[in-house]
Amino acid sequence: xxxxxxxxxxxxxxxxxxxxxxxxxxxxxxxxxxxxxxxxxxxxxxxxxxxxxxxxxxxxxxxxxxxxxxxxxxxxxxxxxxxxxxxxxxxxxxxxxxxxxxxxxxxxxxxxxxxxxxxxxxxxxxxxxxxxxxxxxxxxxxxxxxxxxxxxxxxxxxxxxxxxxxxxxxxxxxxxxxxxxxxxxxxxxxxxxxxxxxxxxxxxxxxxxxxxxxxxxxxxxxxxxxxxxxxxxxxxxxxxxxxxxxxxxxxxxxxxxxxxxxxxxxxxxxxxxxxxxxxxxxxxxxxxxxxxxxxxxxxxxxxxxxxxxxxxxxxxxxxxxxxxxxxxxxxxxxxxxxxxxxxxxxxxxxxxxxxxxx
Amino acid sequence: xxxxxxxxxxxxxxxxxxxxxxxxxxxxxxxxxxxxxxxxxxxxxxxxxxxxxxxxxxxxxxxxxxxxxxxxxxxxxxxxxxxxxxxxxxxxxxxxxxxxxxxxxxxxxxxxxxxxxxxxxxxxxxxxxxxxxxxxxxxxxxxxxxxxxxxxxxxxxxxxxxxxxxxxxxxxxxxxxxxxxxxxxxxxxxxxxxxxxxxxxxxxxxxxxxxxxxxxxxxxxxxxxxxxxxxxxxxxxxxxxxxxxxxxxxxxxxxxxxxxxxxxxxxxxxxxxxxxxxxxxxxxxxxxxxxxxxxxxxxxxxxxx
Numbered sequence: 001x002x003x004x005x006x007x008x009x010x011x012x013x014x015x016x017x018x019x020x021x022x023x024x025x026x027x028x029x030x031x032x033x034x035x036x037x038x039x040x041x042x043x044x045x046x047x048x049x050x051x052x053x054x055x056x057x058x059x060x061x062x063x064x065x066x067x068x069x070x071x072x073x074x075x076x077x078x079x080x081x082x083x084x085x086x087x088x089x090x091x092x093x094x095x096x097x098x099x100x101x102x103x104x105x106x107x108x109x110x111x112x113x114x115x116x117x118x119x120x121x122x123x124x125x126x127x128x129x130x131x132x133x134x135x136x137x138x139x140x141x142x143x144x145x146x147x148x149x150x151x152x153x154x155x156x157x158x159x160x161x162x163x164x165x166x167x168x169x170x171x172x173x174x175x176x177x178x179x180x181x182x183x184x185x186x187x188x189x190x191x192x193x194x195x196x197x198x199x200x201x202x203x204x205x206x207x208x209x210x211x212x213x214x215x216x217x218x219x220x221x222x223x224x225x226x227x228x229x230x231x232x233x234x235x236x237x238x239x240x241x242x243x244x245x246x247x248x249x250x251x252x253x254x255x256x257x258x259x260x261x262x263x264x265x266x267x268x269x270x271x272x273x274x275x276x277x278x279x280x281x282x283x284x285x286x287x288x289x290x291x292x293x294x295x296x297x298x299x300x301x302x303x304x305x306x307x308x309x310x311x312x313x314x315x316x317x318x319x320x321x322x323x324x325x326x327x328x329x330x331x332x333x334x335x336x337x338x339x340x341x342x343x344x345x346x347x348x349x350x351x352x353x354x355x356x357x358x
Numbered sequence: 359x360x361x362x363x364x365x366x367x368x369x370x371x372x373x374x375x376x377x378x379x380x381x382x383x384x385x386x387x388x389x390x391x392x393x394x395x396x397x398x399x400x401x402x403x404x405x406x407x408x409x410x411x412x413x414x415x416x417x418x419x420x421x422x423x424x425x426x427x428x429x430x431x432x433x434x435x436x437x438x439x440x441x442x443x444x445x446x447x448x449x450x451x452x453x454x455x456x457x458x459x460x461x462x463x464x465x466x467x468x469x470x471x472x473x474x475x476x477x478x479x480x481x482x483x484x485x486x487x488x489x490x491x492x493x494x495x496x497x498x499x500x501x502x503x504x505x506x507x508x509x510x511x512x513x514x515x516x517x518x519x520x521x522x523x524x525x526x527x528x529x530x531x532x533x534x535x536x537x538x539x540x541x542x543x544x545x546x547x548x549x550x551x552x553x554x555x556x557x558x559x560x561x562x563x564x565x566x567x568x569x570x571x572x573x574x575x576x577x578x579x580x581x582x583x584x585x586x587x588x589x590x591x592x593x594x595x596x597x598x599x600x601x602x603x604x605x606x607x608x609x610x611x612x613x614x615x616x617x618x619x620x621x622x623x624x625x626x627x628x629x630x631x632x633x634x635x636x637x638x639x640x641x642x643x644x645x646x647x648x649x650x651x652x653x654x655x656x657x658x659x660x661x662x663x
Contacts, residue, residue, distance in 0.1 A: 035573075035574075036462050036573045036574070038462070038465070038466055038469035038470070038572070038573060039469075039572060039573065039574075040469060040470055040572060068462075153616075159623075184616045184618075185615065185616075186612050186615040186616055186623075187615060187623035187624075187627075189623060189624055189627040190577070192572075192574065192577065193575075193577035193578075194563070194567075194568040194570075194572060194575045194577070195372065195375075195563060195567055195568060195575070195577065195579070196577070196608070196612075197568075198567060198568045199368055199372055199608065199609055199612055200612050202364070202368050203365075203368065203609065203612040203613045203615075203616050204616055206360075206361055206364040206365065206368075206613075207361070207613065207616045207617070218568070218572055218575075219570065220568040220570075223568060223569065223570070241470065241472065242472065242570065352618060353615075353618045354618070354620050356622045356623050356624060357622065357624075
């Protein structure tokens with residue numbers, strides 16, 4: 001409640017900060033951002049993608065963004081505001097905008113909507129997301145190679161499938177290098193609280209972890225790992241500035257190519273509602289340069305990346321064994337089905353912790 | 359043993375911004391003014407504190423920037439709530455909203471920049487004592503200052519005449535006014551002290567805790583500070599206990615997760631807040647000895663001239 005109140009407050013203040021280039025009959029493209037564009041993480045990456053879009057198609061389009069838009073009912077007003085301003089293609093860039101986007105989409109059938117990381121679609125509303133678990137798998141390989149203590153530290157935000165599948169992919173990869181690898185998981189129960197993320201990193205390191213991985217948004221954990229002389233992975237964006245000798249790699253959200261593709265389709269009149277769930281092969285995200293590791297580890301990471309792109313390596317290749325020692329039903333042929341990954345709510349064998357809520 | 363030391367160090371670091379901000383708010387509330395804008399003053403203090411340190415390379419100047427920024431914010435509050443006798447709750451909330459927006463604007467220029475955080479004390483021999491060495495002799499200046507601050511505030515409130523007058527304003531502004539004390543001036547000073555503390559507490563975050571600035575980095579600590587003042591039933595001694603208890607529960611729940619204690623993390627994240635509620639209930643049940651809220655807290659005072 002407090003957070004949403006704050007967000008609402010920030011939203012009221014900053015919702016006015018609309019940026020727009022002026023031009024007549026250009027295609028108007030709108031963006032709804034969750035955080036401030038300077039959050040160094042999630043929203044920042046969407047903003048970079050918007051800038052890439054403008055660079056590529058700037059002479060044909062005009063973009064507008066609203067930042068600090070809280071998730072929930074208030075978002076509806078913001079999205080509608082973009083519609084009324086004449087935007088014909090609107091990207092709503094956070095999971096919590098799902099229902100508001102759908103509502104506005106039903107109201108304005110002639111406007112096209114693109115919703116990030118959700119699962120509800122309509123004839124004028126697409127969804128898009130990325131297979132980040134592929135990146136987590138590569139990180140798991142690196143972590144197991146680089147860890148001397150054999151204990152990895154993992155800071156989770158909320159126990160939702162996206163985060164859980166990331167943890168599982170990490171540990172499955174790590175087990176291929178070191179079958180006895182341990183992972184300590186701390187849930188911060190927030191996406192963004194630098195102080196708490198730092199505290200979580202400290203706790204993990206104090207308990208023996210020497211490689212810190214995070215699924216929260218700020219560079220605080222990276223900085224703590226750097227201070228303590230440990231290793232860490234960034235999140236969402238390039239964080240090497242906060243740990244030049246610490247960052248091994250980082251999963252970079254690179255929405256640019258997708259945005260350009262979709263806007264081009266809109267310009268051509270070929271836009272249609274789709275569900276895009278892209279992996280490393282579709283450039284929906286990328287890995288930051290592999291740094292602070294010996295060449296052989298770097299090679300393992302690069303080989304895995306190439307194999308994933310070529311479709312030869314799948315992080316959730318069957319059999320996947322659950323925590324209870326039982327094999328998970330394999331619905332996708334040789335691998336777990338996409339639906340099983342998108343709804344993942346179990347830990348794999350080798351994680352001796354309990355998934356909250358299970 | 360090393361783990362115990364590490365936990366205590368983390369607890370002290372986590373508690374310090376809460377203690378500083380709550381100390382300021384305690385003085386403000388003791389004078390009879392409820393300023394709900396702590397979060398707003400803190401985040402502006404964080405932005406300005408980081409800006410100051412980033413521009414000058416000095417943590418001390420950064421801290422001063424934070425203090426001044428918090429104080430300026432509190433002056434806006436004083437002008438509205440005391441000068442124009444506007445509703446204090448509404449003004450305080452407005453101050454928080456203003457602060458969140460303003461800090462984003464101020465901080466826009468140096469998001470993603472880094473500074474060297476505040477150094478920790480190191481006395482050869484003493485700091486190296488196992489278990490207690492780093493806890494007692496290896497902290498950063500903010501931690502020592504926060505303890506000096508709360509002791510100073512206790513001494514001021516209960517051992518000086520000025521403190522007695524301040525408390526009188528908080529308990530009965532009409533009487534204080536009738537006795538010839540300048541109630542509004544005293545309250546303005548108390549509000550400014552609260553703002554300075556909130557600004558410093560905010561500045562602590564980017565200067566010592568996580569040395570970078572990101573909009574919204576106070577993440578609700580100002581609201582916790584407000585709750586702590588109530589938790590402490592407006593007494594400095596209990597405030598210290600409350601702040602460290604709060605910090606301890608926050609840190610210990612993270613460690614408990616790392617150890618794999620089978621308690622849902624959501625529950626443990628809620629523990630500090632649950633503790634606040636329980637203490638509040640206990641306090642209201644057992645009135646004996648516990649000082650309750652300043653009688654004039656939050657009420658508007660317009661002196662008859």
